[in-house]
Amino acid sequence: SQTIHQWPATLVQPVGSPLSLECTVEGTSNPNLYWYRQAAGRGLQLLFYSVGIGQISSEVPQNLSASRPQDRQFILSSKKLLLSDSGFYLCAWTQQRESGELFFGEGSRLTVL
């Protein structure tokens, strides 16, 4: 069966510090991978998605970046965090983009102080 894991689960970082969130999928190959951010009272905001190794699409201009160094690994990074980067970050995968049935990781709660 397929599983998805992301870490760390919680993170408290000072403004201006770097960030690295990791996500891995097991039990499938060539998944479509997504990074979302969820802010209180707002819908999930798509940050990045990837249809293959090294292929990253950015949906929202910001100080975050994403990389896919391996087929089932998706990394969200920042060189310098802002206060507004605080939120609940979710990694997700689906086998077919058209299906709309996303499978989410456990989530990473980031607090920037």
Add this chain to the structure above:
Amino acid sequence: GQNIDQPTEMTATEGAIVQINCTYQTSGFNGLFWYQQHAGEAPTFLSYNVLDGLEEKGRFSSFLSRSKGYTDHLLKELQMKDSASYLCAVMESNYQLIWGAGTKLIIKP
């Protein structure tokens, strides 16, 4: 523009029925999705509608009217474990999901 509206919060009684509505305005339509999200956890898929009408799955069902840009998610025989947020999402023509802010459902004994 893109807009998805759903009530912020609803309260219902254990054993009762509750209907959560969602209206949408999006660029294109490739399906309507409902997800459940318990506090502090990730969303999980509940249902999918692409044609008008009712889709039933156990105690849960979802109704879609594309002409009205409207969907309902119906939960019957409510249980305490159904306390969660319910997220409405629309898939646009480019296969991206546009998400509502979610409806927090509070169930009282």
